[in-house]
Amino acid sequence: MNEKNSTLLIYTLLYFGFLYVPVLFLPIFSFNDANYMSFPLAGFTTEHYEEMWSKRNLHKALWASIKVGVVASVVSTTFALFAAKAFARYTFRGEKVSYGAIMMPFLIPEIILAVAILVIWVNLGFKLGLVPVTIGHTLFCTPFAMLILIARIEGFDFSLEEASRDLGENAWGTFFRVSFPLYLPGIVAALLLSFIISFDEFILAFFLTGSDATLPMYMWGQMRFVQKLPHVLALGAVIIVFTTFIVLLAFWLRNVGQGKVKKDIAIKL
Amino acid sequence: MNNSFIEINNISKHFEDVKAVNDVSFEIKEGEFFSLLGPSGCGKTTLLRLLAGFEYPTSGNLLIDGTDITALPPDKRPTNMVFQNYAIFPHLNVEKNIQFGLRKLGLSNDEIDKRVKGVLSLVKLEGYEERFSNQLSGGQRQRVALARALVRQPKVLLLDEPLGALDKKLRDEMQLELRTLQKNIGITFVFVTHDQQEAISMSDRVAVMNDGKIQQLSEPNELYKNPENIFVSDFIGETNFLKAETKSSDGEFINVSIEGLGEFKIKNNLNIAANSSDVVCSVRPESMMIAKVKSDWDICLDAKICQTSYLGEMTRFYVEAKGIDKIITVSSQHFDNQSFENNECFISMSLEDISLLNKK
Numbered sequence: 001m002n003e004k005n006s007t008l009l010i011y012t013l014l015y016f017g018f019l020y021v022p023v024l025f026l027p028i029f030s031f032n033d034a035n036y037m038s039f040p041l042a043g044f045t046t047e048h049y050e051e052m053w054s055k056r057n058l059h060k061a062l063w064a065s066i067k068v069g070v071v072a073s074v075v076s077t078t079f080a081l082f083a084a085k086a087f088a089r090y091t092f093r094g095e096k097v098s099y100g101a102i103m104m105p106f107l108i109p110e111i112i113l114a115v116a117i118l119v120i121w122v123n124l125g126f127k128l129g130l131v132p133v134t135i136g137h138t139l140f141c142t143p144f145a146m147l148i149l150i151a152r153i154e155g156f157d158f159s160l161e162e163a164s165r166d167l168g169e170n171a172w173g174t175f176f177r178v179s180f181p182l183y184l185p186g187i188v189a190a191l192l193l194s195f196i197i198s199f200d201e202f203i204l205a206f207f208l209t210g211s212d213a214t215l216p217m218y219m220w221g222q223m224r225f226v227q228k229l230p231h232v233l234a235l236g237a238v239i240i241v242f243t244t245f246i247v248l249l250a251f252w253l254r255n256v257g258q259g260k261v262k263k264d265i266a267i268k269l
Numbered sequence: 270m271n272n273s274f275i276e277i278n279n280i281s282k283h284f285e286d287v288k289a290v291n292d293v294s295f296e297i298k299e300g301e302f303f304s305l306l307g308p309s310g311c312g313k314t315t316l317l318r319l320l321a322g323f324e325y326p327t328s329g330n331l332l333i334d335g336t337d338i339t340a341l342p343p344d345k346r347p348t349n350m351v352f353q354n355y356a357i358f359p360h361l362n363v364e365k366n367i368q369f370g371l372r373k374l375g376l377s378n379d380e381i382d383k384r385v386k387g388v389l390s391l392v393k394l395e396g397y398e399e400r401f402s403n404q405l406s407g408g409q410r411q412r413v414a415l416a417r418a419l420v421r422q423p424k425v426l427l428l429d430e431p432l433g434a435l436d437k438k439l440r441d442e443m444q445l446e447l448r449t450l451q452k453n454i455g456i457t458f459v460f461v462t463h464d465q466q467e468a469i470s471m472s473d474r475v476a477v478m479n480d481g482k483i484q485q486l487s488e489p490n491e492l493y494k495n496p497e498n499i500f501v502s503d504f505i506g507e508t509n510f511l512k513a514e515t516k517s518s519d520g521e522f523i524n525v526s527i528e529g530l531g532e533f534k535i536k537n538n539l540n541i542a543a544n545s546s547d548v549v550c551s552v553r554p555e556s557m558m559i560a561k562v563k564s565d566w567d568i569c570l571d572a573k574i575c576q577t578s579y580l581g582e583m584t585r586f587y588v589e590a591k592g593i594d595k596i597i598t599v600s601s602q603h604f605d606n607q608s609f610e611n612n613e614c615f616i617s618m619s620l621e622d623i624s625l626l627n628k629k
Contacts, residue, residue: 162323163356165343167370167421177369181360 027237035227052231052238061218065199068130068214072137073145073194079138080145080190081183087146088153106143113139114207121208128210136204141194148193148250152186185253192250196243215239273332274299274457275320275425280329281481282315289315291481292329297459297474299334302451304460304468307478308504313461316478317427320459321350334424344373349418350427354434355410357402363389363413364398370421388420391450408439419454428460432467444471465505469493477501497539499626502551509597513550513625518543525550525625529592530568535620539627547628554600556622559586559614566617572597574612588616 025037033043052058083102087095105113114136121132160182164174180187202216209217219235222228275297282290290312297303305313318324320331322343330339338346349370358366364385371381389395392412402410411431418426431447432440448471451458462468468475469489476486477500484504485497496502499510516524516532523537527550541548563569572590586599599616 157354157356159352159354159356160358162321162343163350163352163358163417164369165323166321166348166350167417168344168373169369170342170344173373178358 023240026233026240030230030233030237032230035230037229037233048230048234052234055231057213058215058218058235061213061215064130064212065215068134068137069195069198071134072141072198073191075134076138076141076194077145077149077187077190080142080149081187083142084146084149084153085179088150088156089158102146103143105139110140110203111207114204117204118207128208130209130212130214132208133205133214136208137198137201140201140204141197144197145190145194148190149183149186152183152189156182189250189253192246192253196246196250200239200243272296272298274301274334275459276332277316278330278332280316280319280331281327282312282319282324283327288481290319290326293481293483294329295476295483295486297457299457300455302448302458302460302471302473304462304472304475305478306462306465306468306475306504307484309463311478312481313463313478314429317350317429317459317461320425321348321427322346347424348427349421349423349425350429351411351414351418351431353429353431355402355414355431357405357410357413357417359402361401362398363394363400363405366402366413367417367420370417374421384420384422388416391419391454392416407435408443411435411443415450419456423456425457425459428458430462431460432462432464440467447471469505477504479504495538496551496624496626499549499551499628502624502626506553507598507600508551508553509595511550511552511593511595513548514546515541515543515548515625523625527623528594529570529590533567533620533623535623535625537625539625541625541627549626549628551624551626552618552622554585554598555583555602556618557597557599558617559588559599559601560617561609561614563615564617567620569615569617572614572616574609574614586614588614590616 028041029037030048031044031046032041033045033047034041083098086092087099117132117136117139118128121128126132160178161174164178165171169177200216201214202220205214205217206220213221215235219232222232273296277293277295277297280290280293281288293312293316305316307313315324319326322338322341322345326339330337332338333347336347358369361369367385367388368381371384376384386395389398392415394409394412394416397405397409397413400409402413405413411434414431428447432443435443444467447458460468460472469492472489474486474488475492477484477492479500485492485501487495487497492501492505496505502508503510511530512528514526516526518524518537518541521537522534523541523543524532524534525548526532558564558566559572570590570593572588574586574588575596576587578585578587583600583602586601587596588599590597597616
């Protein structure tokens with residue numbers, strides 16, 4: 001190995017170390033038989049995981065996060081699909097402005113978005129809870145979903161849709177028989193990533209949940225008590241594994257069908 | 270045979286301020302192989318898309334078999350299209366691609382099977398039912414696209430440069446095959462191409478388009494022999510343009526003075542005005558003769574060869590003729606290595622091969 005390569009290798013290792021070593025402490029300490037995060041490790045235990053699973057409030061928070069995540073990801077992906085199709089397929093007046101408007105929640109500080117929704121929601125006389133969180137998450141997820149879908153739909157051969165119309169299908173039939181199956185990997189990727197973004201989101205939830213905690217809110221609440229730290233670590237470790245799996249799946253799906261595996265994944269109609 | 274199966278009446282299509290198709294009217298007969306020929310941007314594809322229903326005209330109307338289709342969406346028209354890139358559905362196999370357009374026709378399963386089998390054998394793709402688009406060659410994809418359109422038994426098949434993506438040899442084969450296929454099934458074909466040789470060799474009639482207008486609509490040999498304007502004469506085949514000036518005319522014939530050639534009385538098929546300098550004469554390279562000795566043809570000129578290029582089936586000579594300040598191209602199939610002394614030669618032409626055209 002020449003010098004240039006070894007420098008590159010060291011850089012790469014440092015880079016990945018920087019990215020992942022802090023994250024790895026979580027699973028390590030979650031199996032450590034002690035209440036404090038400190039070395040040396042005191043011994044192996046799965047007690048924290050058992051404790052974690054026994055918390056009723058955690059179950060409630062998990063269920064709340066799933067409900068919010070599913071609704072927010074489905075709604076934002078649906079909006080994003082319409083928007084992505086419009087941007088990828090047509091040129092129209094106000095195209096750049098509307099693109100910017102949709103991307104806005106992604107760019108402005110989340111805390112401002114949160115406060116804005118809070119103020120409006122409360123002034124309209126509604127109660128805080130999972131509904132405003134879901135609305136906030138939908139706003140926040142739509143730009144992500146749209147970016148993924150635009151990448152998928154750009155480069156889509158629109159003569160396929162024309163061919164379908166030419167072969168006697170109306171606009172809906174064309175969508176369901178041609179466009180949807182071909183966009184599907186992108187749609188699923190957008191759904192998964194939106195779900196994960198919602199699932200992990202803290203600031204909007206912090207301002208808008210009221211008494212119904214989502215999972216990150218639950219963790220935040222538990223962090224105040226030292227003796228409760230270990231089971232939060234265990235929960236954190238589980239979430240890391242779950243998130244990594246979903247993100248990898250989403251990235252795999254995003255590229256699927258662009259190349260060789262096309263026919264294996266698309267729905268056969 | 271109905272004389273006007275497709276009627277195109279005063280069709281215009283404007284994109285912003287571009288007149289892609291500009292007040293075009295003509296008719297296509299039933300069972301005809303009809304080509305729209307022209308350079309890119311001439312409006313031929315737009316006209317085809319207007320027939321398919323992917324675009325709607327700015328003005329004018331379209332009739333197929335007596336029915337006004339101007340406002341109908343593509344799925345309600347009795348037309349089907351073979352796309353330039355074939356547009357085979359990548360998530361469906363060959364069989365499903367071909368069946369795609371049959372669902373809405375209300376056919377029985379037996380009838381669907383029969384039609385798919387029939388059309389597969391028509392385009393010689395039996396045994397390829399399970400293949401996907403990425404497992405097919407360019408030529409096979411083209412056949413799938415053809416089968417998928419024909420299986421619906423359309424009144425009119427629209428073809429948008431379907432041979433453009435194929436290599437030369439395959440293209441020649443497919444030209445012949447398409448022509449035979451069309452004659453056998455008797456469906457009206459409207460074929461768009463920028464390749465003049467393709468249009469001329471396949472079509473019953475050709476409409477040459479430029480700048481959104483029909484420049485000439487006639488049978489291929491007419492197009493070649495009697496071009497109606499300078500664009501057609503230049504676009505179809507090769508030609509030499511000579512400066513000219515018309516003198517007196519007696520209706521059928523007109524006196525023309527041609528640069529370097531002198532004054533002649535030639536047929537005035539296009540009713541070109543007398544005493545005009547806004548005209549030009551065109552002579553095809555292959556209608557001239559090149560030889561070492563003088564001939565007794567109507568016109569015989571002293572000339573000098575500047576360059577020769579050997580093309581296999583013919584040889585092309587670039588010659589300078591006395592009194593003509595332009596290099597003249599002459600093609601000859603009889604190039605038995607006759608050596609021209611000092612490149613000196615005679616070029617001959619007969620009056621009937623000279624066509625008189627308006628400059629504009």
